[in-house]
Amino acid sequence: MQEEQEELKLKLAEYQSEHQALDNIIERALDSDTPVNLLHVQQLKKKKLWLKDMIQKMESALIDDIIA
Numbered sequence: 214m215q216e217e218q219e220e221l222k223l224k225l226a227e228y229q230s231e232h233q234a235l236d237n238i239i240e241r242a243l244d245s246d247t248p249v250n251l252l253h254v255q256q257l258k259k260k261k262l263w264l265k266d267m268i269q270k271m272e273s274a275l276i277d278d279i280i281a
Contacts, residue, residue, distance in 0.1 A: 218275065225271040232264040 239257050242249050
């Protein structure tokens with residue numbers, strides 16, 4: 214049980230880091246003066262949203278484990 218929690222915490226940190234990196238990439242792309250590939254930005258936003266959902270599920274699972 215403890216090992217599962219540690220793995221979940223590691224994956225959570227990885228997803229949070231990736232989510233922040235995508236946020237920075239999207240922000241830089243939209244703020245730059247160069248033309249933007251909107252399809253690529255849309256794909257990045259979808260991945261960011263998926264990561265956000267996964268982060269919320271993992272946080273919820275960790276909280277449920279702590280309460281139980």
